[in-house]
Amino acid sequence: xxxDFTLIIDAVPKILLGIGLTFQLLVxxxxxxxxxxxxxxxxxxxxxxxxxxxxxxxIYIFRGTPILVQIFIVYYGFPQLEFIRESFIWPLFRxxxxxxxxxxxxxxxxxxxxxxxxxxxGVDRGILEAGTALGLSVRxxxxxxxxxxxxxxxxxxxxxxxxxLLKSTALASTITLADMTGIARTIVAQTFAPYEIFxxxxxxxxxxxxxxQKSLGRVERYLGRYxxx
Amino acid sequence: MTSNAVIQMRNVGKSFGTFQALKGINxxxxxxxxxxxxxxxxxxxxxxxxxxxxxxxxxxGKIIIDGKELTDQVDDINAxxxxxxxxxxxxxxxxxxxxxxxxxxxxxxxxxxSKAEARDTAMQLLERVKIPxxxxxxxxxxxxxxxxxxxxxxxxxxxxxxILFDEPTSALDPEMINEVLEVMTDLASYGMTMICVTHEMGxxxxxxxxxxxxxxxxxxxxxxxxxxxxxxxxxxxxxxLSQILSH
Amino acid sequence: xxxxxxxxxxxxxxxxxxxQVFVCxxxxxxxxxxxxxxxxxxxxxxxxKLANGYTIVFRGTPxxxxxxxxxxxxxxxxxxxxxxxxxxxxxxxxxPFWAGTIAIALIVGSYATETxxxxxxxxxxxxxxxxxxxxxxxxxTFIYVxxxxxxxxxxxxxxxxxxSLVKDTALISxxxxxxxxxxxxxxxxxTGEPFIMYIVVGLIYLGFSTIITLSVMGLERFGxxxxxxxx
Numbered sequence: 162x163x164x165d166f167t168l169i170i171d172a173v174p175k176i177l178l179g180i181g182l183t184f185q186l187l188v189x190x191x192x193x194x195x196x197x198x199x200x201x202x203x204x205x206x207x208x209x210x211x212x213x214x215x216x217x218x219x220i221y222i223f224r225g226t227p228i229l230v231q232i233f234i235v236y237y238g239f240p241q242l243e244f245i246r247e248s249f250i251w252p253l254f255r256x257x258x259x260x261x262x263x264x265x266x267x268x269x270x271x272x273x274x275x276x277x278x279x280x281x282x283g284v285d286r287g288i289l290e291a292g293t294a295l296g297l298s299v300r301x302x303x304x305x306x307x308x309x310x311x312x313x314x315x316x317x318x319x320x321x322x323x324x325x326l327l328k329s330t331a332l333a334s335t336i337t338l339a340d341m342t343g344i345a346r347t348i349v350a351q352t353f354a355p356y357e358i359f360x361x362x363x364x365x366x367x368x369x370x371x372x373x374q375k376s377l378g379r380v381e382r383y384l385g386r387y388x389x390x
Numbered sequence: 391m392t393s394n395a396v397i398q399m400r401n402v403g404k405s406f407g408t409f410q411a412l413k414g415i416n417x418x419x420x421x422x423x424x425x426x427x428x429x430x431x432x433x434x435x436x437x438x439x440x441x442x443x444x445x446x447x448x449x450x451g452k453i454i455i456d457g458k459e460l461t462d463q464v465d466d467i468n469a470x471x472x473x474x475x476x477x478x479x480x481x482x483x484x485x486x487x488x489x490x491x492x493x494x495x496x497x498x499x500x501x502x503x504s505k506a507e508a509r510d511t512a513m514q515l516l517e518r519v520k521i522p523x524x525x526x527x528x529x530x531x532x533x534x535x536x537x538x539x540x541x542x543x544x545x546x547x548x549x550x551x552x553i554l555f556d557e558p559t560s561a562l563d564p565e566m567i568n569e570v571l572e573v574m575t576d577l578a579s580y581g582m583t584m585i586c587v588t589h590e591m592g593x594x595x596x597x598x599x600x601x602x603x604x605x606x607x608x609x610x611x612x613x614x615x616x617x618x619x620x621x622x623x624x625x626x627x628x629x630x631l632s633q634i635l636s637h
Numbered sequence: 638x639x640x641x642x643x644x645x646x647x648x649x650x651x652x653x654x655x656x657q658v659f660v661c662x663x664x665x666x667x668x669x670x671x672x673x674x675x676x677x678x679x680x681x682x683x684x685x686k687l688a689n690g691y692t693i694v695f696r697g698t699p700x701x702x703x704x705x706x707x708x709x710x711x712x713x714x715x716x717x718x719x720x721x722x723x724x725x726x727x728x729x730x731x732x733p734f735w736a737g738t739i740a741i742a743l744i745v746g747s748y749a750t751e752t753x754x755x756x757x758x759x760x761x762x763x764x765x766x767x768x769x770x771x772x773x774x775x776x777x778t779f780i781y782v783x784x785x786x787x788x789x790x791x792x793x794x795x796x797x798x799x800x801s802l803v804k805d806t807a808l809i810s811x812x813x814x815x816x817x818x819x820x821x822x823x824x825x826x827x828t829g830e831p832f833i834m835y836i837v838v839g840l841i842y843l844g845f846s847t848i849i850t851l852s853v854m855g856l857e858r859f860g861x862x863x864x865x866x867x868x
Contacts, residue, residue, distance in 0.1 A: 225800075225846035226839045227807035230818060234839060237825070238832035291482035291541075294443055295496035295548060296471040305495060309486045324696075331699035335811065342702060355709035363698045363706065370697035387486050387528040 168357050172348050176362060179341035182258075183369075186330040186340060189262055191323055194269035201274035206281060216274070223271035228329050231268055236260040236336045261333040269326050276322060280315030281307055313384050320377035324370055331366075341365060394420045396456050396552060396583055397442060403450030404437055411437045413607045415451070419552075424578045425585045426594040426615075429604035430630060435587045438604070439554045442585070443474045456551065472500060475545030479557040481537045483529040489516070489540050490525040493547050501548065508547075515543040519573050535566030542573055553577070555586040591635065595619060603627045644824050644834075651817035652841055658738050658806045658816065659799075659845070665742035666802060670749025677754050688750065695747035701808050703744055708736035708812045737809030744805065745798050752798065756791035757783070789860040796853035803845045807838070817841050 204216040223231065239245045239254045253259035284307050292302045334343035345362045349355045397419040404412040411434045419425055427435045440446040441453060444460055444467050453460040455470050484492050493512035497503045503511070516522040519539040521532075529537055538558060545553055555574065559567045571593050578584060578597045588594070594601050594615055601618040603611045603626075611618070611627045622628045676688035695703065711731045760783050768778040788795075810818035821834040828834070 222839075222843065225843045225850075227804040227818075227842055229807045229810075230835060230839050230842060233818070233821075234832070234835045238835045241830065241832045285482075287478060287480050287482040288484060290445055291476075291478060291484070291544075292496075293445060294471060294474075294476035294478075295544070296468055296500040297496060298468070301499050305499070306484060313486070328699035331701050332808075334701075342699065346705075349709070355705065356713055359702060359706040359710065363694075363702055366699055366702065367694065367697035371693075388530060 165354060165357055168352060168354050169361050172345070172352075172358050173361055173365075175348060176341050176344050176358075176365065179339055179344040180365075182333075182338060182340040183327075183330050186258075186261055186265060186333055186338075187323075187327050190265035190269055190330075191326055193262070193266040194273055194326070197266060197270035198273035198277055201270060202277045202281070205274065205278055220271045220275060223268050224275070228264065228268050229332055229335065232261065232264040232332055232336060235264045257333070257336045257338050260336060261330075261338060265326065265329060265333075268329070269322060272322050272325075273319060276315050276318045277311065279318065280311035280313075283314045284310045313381075316377070316381050316384065320374070320381070323377070324373055327369060327373065328366070396421050397585075398454040399438075399442075399451065400454075401451035402438075402441065402448045402453060404434075404441060404446060404448050411607050412441070412448070415609060417602070417609065419583065419585065421551075422581045422583055424583075424597055424599045425602060426598040426600075427585065427587045427602045427604060428589065428591070428594065428630070428634075429610075432606075433604040434607040435604050436556050439476075439556060439585055439587060442552075442554060443471055443476055445476075468500075472548065473551045475548060475550035475553040477538070477541050477545055477553065477555045477558050479560050481529075481534070481541045481561070483537055483540060483544070485529050488526050488528060489532070492529070492540065493544050496544070497547050511547050512543075515546050516540075518546070518576075519543045520569075533566060534562045535569045538562065538566075538570045539573055542570070542577070546577075552583040552585070555584065555588065557587050557589070559588065559590060589634065591619070603630065605630070644820070644828075647820045647824070648817055648837060648841065651815060651820040652845075654734075654814065654816040655803070655806050655841070655845060658734065658741075658809065658814070659803055662738045662742040662745070662802050662806075663799065665739065666746045666749055666798065669742060669746030670753050670798075673746065673750030674753035674757060677750065678757060692747045692750055695744050698744075700741065700744055700805055701811065704737055704740045704808055704812060707731075707740040707743075708733060711736060733809060733812045733814040737806070737812060737814050741802055741805040741809070745801050748801070749795070749798050752791050752794040753787075755794075756787040759790045760786045792853065792857055792860060796849065799849050799853070800846055803849060804842065807842065 201216045201219060204212040205220070207213055235254065236257060239260070245251060245254055253263065288306055288310070289302055292306050297305070330340060331342040333340050334346055337343070339347075341362060345358050349358045352358070395418045397417070399415050399417040402412055402415040402417075403410065415438060417438075427438070429435050437446055441448045441460075442455065447462075448460075456473060458466060458469065460466060460470060483489075484495065487495065490509070490512055493515065494505070494508040497508040497511060498505065513522060513525065516525055519542060521536055521539060524532055524536060524540070529540070532540065542553075542558075558574070559570050562570065567590070571590060574584070574586070574593070575597050586593075586598075598615050600612055601615050602609055603618070603622075603624070605626050611622065611624045613623075618627075619631065622631055673688045673691055676684040679685065708731065715731060764782050764786065765778060768782045773781070806814075806816055807818045810816055810822070813819065817838045821838045824834045825831045
């Protein structure tokens with residue numbers, strides 16, 4: 162068995178052409194997912210059953226099923242439904258990119274909402290009591306006390322989810338999108354050299370993960386500076 | 391019922407599920423009075439003062455602060471909390487803000503004072519508790535005693551009429567207890583109405599106008615410090631005092 | 638709903654495959670995780686570096702890629718190795734079941750490494766000291782003091798790992814494993830009803846997730862029965 166380096170040198174630039182799409186999938190889903198997660202989390206902690214239950218059901222479904230199945234349902238399944246085909250959001254679902262975004266957003270939204278909720282629950286009750294005793298309203302306590310502290314608490318777990326999201330973007334290749342994995346699989350089909358190509362691809366993802374982790378570490382340290390003696 | 395009373399508690403009761411934490415509490419606090427509340431763990435002392443600023447809701451009876459009755463009406467509660475300050479056993483400073491911001495936050499949000507005025511008040515009070523140089527530090531950089539003094543300054547920034555102290559020195563190392571007691575004694579000498587739950591009997595003797603002993607959710611005995619310590623009337627009071635004063 | 642009539646059988650057997658993958662990958666995941674944790678906790682520099690490398694590689698690579706790499710890559714590697722022994726062998730195949738199972742066990746195992754390591758370090762040092770002071774041997778301390786506290790500490794995260802294993806099984810359908818998602822693809826080929834077929838797959842996996850979550854909740858309650866206090 163020989164390790165063909167010329168193949169790698171040839172393939173890597175082609176694979177990197179897909180990095181734009183990978184990033185688009187990552188950033189758009191992450192941002193939309195975060196907005197969705199904040200909404201779901203607020204519903205979940207609202208204390209009103211008609212808000213809390215739907216949120217819990219949504220979280221249960223999207224954390225309990227594989228992301229690949231969710232992608233397939235959106236990409237293959239939705240076009241089958243008449244009311245989707247005839248609605249104004251049809252252009253979104255007709256396009257594999259749109260489907261991938263929808264599926265990834267819904268999936269990460271469920272996980273991140275629980276992560277945010279963990280952060281909120283983790284805020285020391287005493288601090289909120291002090292705020293109450295000083296006369297701060299519920300809204301003021303949430304904005305000035307709970308949120309800043311919860312964000313710092315949730316950051317490590319959130320960072321992990323962003324990295325998971327990066328890895329999930331690779332599944333977009335299963336619905337014909339030409340992200341890095343998609344391009345790599347095409348090259349493998351043409352060259353019959355899975356080892357070289359896939360290992361190169363893995364290394365690229367590992368580098369991206371490493372960059373993400375370092376950046377997140379910086380943010381964590383900056384936000385946590387009040388914790389350093 | 392004297393009209394001088396800033397706090398009136400009439401037949402107040404509070405239960406947590408099946409456990410009755412407070413039974414038939416009757417208490418009147420006059421303006422400028424310094425009250426010390428003592429008693430064994432679980433006697434309901436903390437619960438009682440927490441009912442005064444409605445961190446706990448009383449189930450029976452009435453609580454009247456400065457003429458206004460405490461109910462579920464949001465306006466009432468906020469009005470009360472503006473005038474009643476609280477100092478906690480675990481300080482509860484806002485960890486993500488500097489000392490200065492800790493002192494300014496409530497002033498700006500609740501009393502709606504301007505940034506400059508809030509800052510001035512904050513610095514004045516930091517001077518009063520003798521740690522103005524810590525203004526730009528974060529709570530974690532201060533010692534326990536310093537943090538508690540900041541907590542007291544934070545309450546004072548709101549210019550309250552009454553301050554409640556919930557075991558303010560219980561979480562402190564022994565060598566830091568005095569610096570906090572000094573600040574509290576200073577406050578007392580300025581005529582601040584205070585209710586203080588504490589085990590510091592020396593403080594009670596020197597500062598209190600009245601000492602109240604609570605046990606099992608009831609007020610068992612109350613008297614002026616001299617009478618209380620040298621001549622306790624109730625058996626339970628005697629037992630508690632012998633336990634706490636023997637070391 | 639009648640469309641599904643012919644397919645219940647296949648979905649059932651597909652679910653059985655999911656269960657089989659779960660059991661095998663769970664055992665492997667525990668083994669990989671324990672070895673990794675032991676390596677990280679040991680004083681051996683090389684072991685630590687290897688374990689760190691293991692974690693970095695498998696946490697930084699997409700799951701689907703690991704599966705593809707193991708499946709296609711191992712076929713080639715094993716064929717080459719086999720040809721050393723017997724030049725007549727043309728092709729040595731790794732069944733998708735094993736390629737997939739080992740792949741997901743390796744992936745989740747790299748997360749489990751951290752979980753087990755954290756649990757081990759999280760054991761109350763006071764308890765260990767007390768055991769030593771009472772004269773218990775290392776082995777006794779391990780069995781009676783460390784392990785009981787460790788599994789309780791690791792349980793929540795471990796539950797999440799089990800959920801990951803189940804859900805990653807769907808990815809193995811890409812390399813042809815005959816589990817439920819694969820069945821669905823075939824069913825769609827004949828019936829042309831992708832929505833219903835994929836929803837069924839979703840429900841089956843949701844069922845597995847629910848069983849695991851309930852079991853973990855039960856175990857957690859079992860693990861805390863000594864902590865229930867009465868007022």
